Amino acid sequence: MDDFCLQPNTWIDVDSGALTHNISVLRIASRRAGGDPILCVMVKGNAYGHGLVPTARVLLAAGVHWLAVHDIFEVQTLREAGLTAPIYVVGYLSPAQARAAVRLDARFVLYDGAVLAAAADEALRLGQVARVHVKIETGNNRQGLRHDAALTLCQRVARTPGAVLEGLATHFADIEDTTDHRFANSQLERFRHTVDAIHAELGLTERLLVHASNSAALLLWPDVVGRMARFGIAAYGLWPSKETWLSVCQLGQKPVELRPALTWKTVIAQIHEVPPGEYVGYGRTWRAVRPTRVAVLPIGYYDGYDRGLSNLAKVLIGGVRAPVIGRVAMNMTMVDVTDNAAAEVGREVVLLGEQRTPDGSDGDHVSADEMAAWLGTIHYEVVTRIAERIERRVVG
Numbered sequence: 001m002d003d004f005c006l007q008p009n010t011w012i013d014v015d016s017g018a019l020t021h022n023i024s025v026l027r028i029a030s031r032r033a034g035g036d037p038i039l040c041v042m043v044k045g046n047a048y049g050h051g052l053v054p055t056a057r058v059l060l061a062a063g064v065h066w067l068a069v070h071d072i073f074e075v076q077t078l079r080e081a082g083l084t085a086p087i088y089v090v091g092y093l094s095p096a097q098a099r100a101a102v103r104l105d106a107r108f109v110l111y112d113g114a115v116l117a118a119a120a121d122e123a124l125r126l127g128q129v130a131r132v133h134v135k136i137e138t139g140n141n142r143q144g145l146r147h148d149a150a151l152t153l154c155q156r157v158a159r160t161p162g163a164v165l166e167g168l169a170t171h172f173a174d175i176e177d178t179t180d181h182r183f184a185n186s187q188l189e190r191f192r193h194t195v196d197a198i199h200a201e202l203g204l205t206e207r208l209l210v211h212a213s214n215s216a217a218l219l220l221w222p223d224v225v226g227r228m229a230r231f232g233i234a235a236y237g238l239w240p241s242k243e244t245w246l247s248v249c250q251l252g253q254k255p256v257e258l259r260p261a262l263t264w265k266t267v268i269a270q271i272h273e274v275p276p277g278e279y280v281g282y283g284r285t286w287r288a289v290r291p292t293r294v295a296v297l298p299i300g301y302y303d304g305y306d307r308g309l310s311n312l313a314k315v316l317i318g319g320v321r322a323p324v325i326g327r328v329a330m331n332m333t334m335v336d337v338t339d340n341a342a343a344e345v346g347r348e349v350v351l352l353g354e355q356r357t358p359d360g361s362d363g364d365h366v367s368a369d370e371m372a373a374w375l376g377t378i379h380y381e382v383v384t385r386i387a388e389r390i391e392r393r394v395v396g
């Protein structure tokens with residue numbers, strides 16, 4: 001089979017220029033307090049759907065210092081691809097996986113003594129060190145330890161040969177969902193209190209790597225970043241939320257310009273005419289009221305094009321919108337192209353992102369935000385749910 005036959009029917013373009021631009025503006029923002037913080041970018045969730053390895057490469061080339069992942073398998077994938085950058089694991093590791101993290105030279109979040117023991121043991125065996133970041137619970141009640149338990153674990157790390165307490169972390173519960181940041185501020189206060197107590201208790205003269213800033217915190221309070229920002233969504237060109245954007249404006253700052261990097265594409269597989277009175281798709285949820293030109297797209301919920309988009313979403317053909325009609329099926333979706341002059345078999349379709357018109361001028365766009373609104377969810381979920389199997393092509 002020649003390569004042409006292997007051309008996929010759906011793929012994702014990842015704009016390296018947009019990623020590089022975003023890192024550049026976020027780096028400038030992060031320096032506002034005077035320092036030059038470590039930029040630790042989250043590439044969990046298949047790099048927020050952008051493709052783990054290709055995106056990690058672009059981010060590192062753009063000046064990102066560390067990568068952060070959720071689990072050990074992502075570390076393995078990045079190392080196997082030849083990436084040697086520091087990697088920080090933020091998710092659950094079993095003791096055996098913590099040993100693997102040491103072998104793969106990844107630092108990781110810590111809240112459990114058994115994980116510490118296993119990692120330190122492995123480190124001693126290999127003549128290395130296990131670098132850990134103790135997670136402090138400040139109000140999210142998701143992962144981490146409260147003040148006293150965090151203190152005890154830090155003391156234990158300090159007494160454990162083979163282990164090094166490298167950092168202290170917490171995570172905001174309610175920063176991007178609101179324009180009222182009193183709760184986030186209270187978390188910050190609690191975090192600082194525990195961080196100070198740990199430094200005092202351990203008699204540390206040098207400050208640990210203390211980090212709390214996700215995208216929203218970095219955009220809102222660049223002076224809080226300290227020595228490391230640990231962010232995801234903004235790197236991909238998406239504002240954490242409308243509330244975050246509004247809050248930045250309310251603080252009298254000019255919002256940075258972020259450029260979405262992802263465009264999800266497919267092609268038209270078939271076009272046919274449906275007479276008035278006939279139905280389209282499973283469950284006969286859409287009925288033609290006029291002679292209708294229907295385009296079939298080789299894309300469905302298997303690809304991550306959510307079934308909730310049935311009769312709701314719009315796609316772009318020739319730079320203009322065409323409505324999804326009937327139910328999204330496992331591998332196929334129908335759109336109404338009656339009024340779309342550009343529609344023809346083989347024509348490129350944009351499911352998410354922007355598309356120029358055939359004459360090259362600016363066309364329309366479907367943002368991850370808009371798709372999230374159709375689905376009653378957030379854009380984080382929209383981009384991360386795009387099937388991992390779909391090829392990501394770095395362009396630009």
Ligand SMILES: *Cc1c(COP(=O)(O)O)cnc(C)c1O
Nearest residue numbers: 042090171214215230231232233
């Ligand atoms: C995902 C995640 C982040 C990044 O959050 P964004 O809102 O995408 O910037 C930061 N810290 C932790 C612990 C996370 O899980």
